[in-house]
Amino acid sequence: MRANVWIAIAATAATAAITGSQPGHAGTAAPRPAAFAQCAGCHSTEPGKNLFGPSLAGISGRRAASLPGYAYSPALKKSGITWNAKSLDRWLTAPQKAVPGTRMPLGGVQDPATRKALVDYLLTI
Template identity: 50%
Template sequence: MISKLAAFATAMLIASPALAQAGDATKGKTVFARCMACHSVDPGVNRLGPSLAGVLGRPSGTVAGFAYSPAMKNAKIRWDAKSLDAFLTKPATKVPGTKMIFAGLPNPADRANLIAYLASASKK
């Protein structure tokens, strides 16, 4: 039974490379260039989208001063690597009704790198 469980866990990690590999924050900064028109990593700097400073560990729809869609306010997501990976794959699928018009990042490495960058940028 344990070997079947271990095989299943390994298969899941292989199927989701963004979760299996650590992202590269330097490469993630380059990926973040696609996000900069709408988001900032500076605390309190909201644009078309909310500031992503400190996003890891934060509940969805809670940045002060940002007018979220009802869908995002009610999503009840705590942003971590796994939830960000799922959201960034295709935002409108993860949170139907979100105002975010970004189509998503289909490349798992891009998502992992972006998440690593957001984590590192939040520590500054």
């Protein structure tokens, strides 16, 4: 039994080395937090499936307003943001302050623990 555990650990490490994935980053799904329900009303997590807002699949490391097939606000197009833990946390705290002129209707997620759970999830989808 122990050998199987070590084989599984070695296989996971080898896959991470080959794909560049790390725990808590794209490729390793974090649990979907309950707070994501407010996001899911407008955003899909399926690649290529835009709703009222753009798909959030593969957002980690993606430049803001770069997903083909979605009409972003001019403000977000000019923002120069690349989505990572810091930029997502700032965005989710107050989108209109992060990028004045954005069309994102969210007023902000004020609870730091809730925001962290959302950011951790977003970085893995």
